[in-house]
Amino acid sequence: MPAPESTLLQSWHHNAHFWIEAIRAGTIESRLKVTDQAILLAVLGRQPERVLDLGCGEGWLLRALAERAITAVGVDGDATLVDAARSSGSSPVHLASYEELVEAKVDIGSNYDLICANFALLHQDIIPLLAAMNALLAPRGALVIQTLHPWTAAAGDYQDGWREETFTGFKGQWQPMPWYFRTLSSWLNALDMAGFQLAGLQEPQHPQSPVPQSLLLVAEQRGDCD
Numbered sequence: 001m002p003a004p005e006s007t008l009l010q011s012w013h014h015n016a017h018f019w020i021e022a023i024r025a026g027t028i029e030s031r032l033k034v035t036d037q038a039i040l041l042a043v044l045g046r047q048p049e050r051v052l053d054l055g056c057g058e059g060w061l062l063r064a065l066a067e068r069a070i071t072a073v074g075v076d077g078d079a080t081l082v083d084a085a086r087s088s089g090s091s092p093v094h095l096a097s098y099e100e101l102v103e104a105k106v107d108i109g110s111n112y113d114l115i116c117a118n119f120a121l122l123h124q125d126i127i128p129l130l131a132a133m134n135a136l137l138a139p140r141g142a143l144v145i146q147t148l149h150p151w152t153a154a155a156g157d158y159q160d161g162w163r164e165e166t167f168t169g170f171k172g173q174w175q176p177m178p179w180y181f182r183t184l185s186s187w188l189n190a191l192d193m194a195g196f197q198l199a200g201l202q203e204p205q206h207p208q209s210p211v212p213q214s215l216l217l218v219a220e221q222r223g224d225c226d
Contacts, residue, residue, distance in 0.1 A: 004162045004178040005123050009077065009097070011177035016080035018172040020058045027171070030206075034213040038204035039118045039146045040064055042216055046142050048113035054133065055120025056093060059085025066091055075101070075108050102128045111138040118146045119214075122179040124162070130194030134221060142220050143196060149203060149215040150183050160186050187217060197222045 012019075026032045039061065043051060049071060053061050056074030058081050065072040066089060074093035076082050085093040096106035115133050133143060150158070163181045167174035182190070188198060200218035205211070 004180070008122060008178050011175045012078045013080070014175040015167075015177065016078050016084075018170065018174055020081070020084050021172070022170065023058055023060055030213045034204050034206050035119075035146060036060070038202065038214060038216055039116060039144065042144050042146070042200075042202065042218060043070075043114060043116055044068065046114050046144070046218075048142075050111070050113050050138075052108065052112045052115045052133075052136065054115055054117040056085055057081050057120075059089050059091070059093065061116070061118060062091040062093070063089045073109055073112075075106075098123065098129050102132045104132070108136070110136045112136055112141060113138055114142050114144060116144040116146075119148070121145060121147060122177075124180045127190050127193050130190060130196065134195045137221060140220070142199065142218055143191075145187075145217045145219070146204075146214050147187070147217075148181075149212045150181065150187070152211045152213075153181060157181075158183060184215070187215070191217070191219045192222075195222050196220065 022028055043065065051065055051070055051072045053072060053074045056062055056076050059074055062072045062074045062085060072091045074085050074091055075096050076085065076093070077097040079095055082093050082095045094106055094108045096108065100106050101108070115137060137143070160182045162178050165177045165179055191198060196219035198217065199220045202216040203212035204214050204216060206213060
């Protein structure tokens with residue numbers, strides 16, 4: 001049986017065209033009504049001049065930042081998504097896997113005021129990647145992560161482990177995707193081990209929903225990592 005990480009990447013390759021269509025048609029209600037605006041406001045609130053969008057997908061956030069005169073650079077591991085991002089905006093977009101980023105095999109620049117990862121950290125061992133991103137930040141730079149809210153997504157099983165997204169209700173022949181669930185304490189521990197300290201935590205919520213739609217973490221470099 002393939003490792004979950006390789007199956008995760010394969011599912012993105014298979015689902016890329018469906019994902020582009022879903023994002024551009026606005027068919028994912030939680031993103032349209034809550035989470036897209038949440039990550040955009042979190043980034044703008046830091047007033048960055050230069051942003052790296054880690055796992056940028058088809059590039060919607062790159063375009064939104066460019067419209068606001070913010071220099072944005074994207075990176076993603078799927079060629080179809082990278083092509084879509086390049087063709088729909090003016091921001092530079094790099095093709096690189098997370099392993100290549102950890103090993104610094106692809107030059108994606110440095111001295112970023114802010115690095116964001118919007119529902120883009122789905123694999124198990126994220127600490128090396130977070131540490132690599134820490135090294136790309138300018139002094140006093142920030143990392144903004146938006147992810148599934150662990151209390152909402154736990155479904156009665158609140159412990160770290162692999163889960164599966166089946167894309168029920170989505171149009172098209174989506175391939176099920178494994179993703180790694182982590183508890184709130186697991187997220188905070190990962191940030192700490194990568195040299196970050198928590199600077200802010202938000203739980204974006206639709207006013208007509210009793211549960212948060214996502215977890216949004218803002219982290220800064222720890223003083224001992226300067």
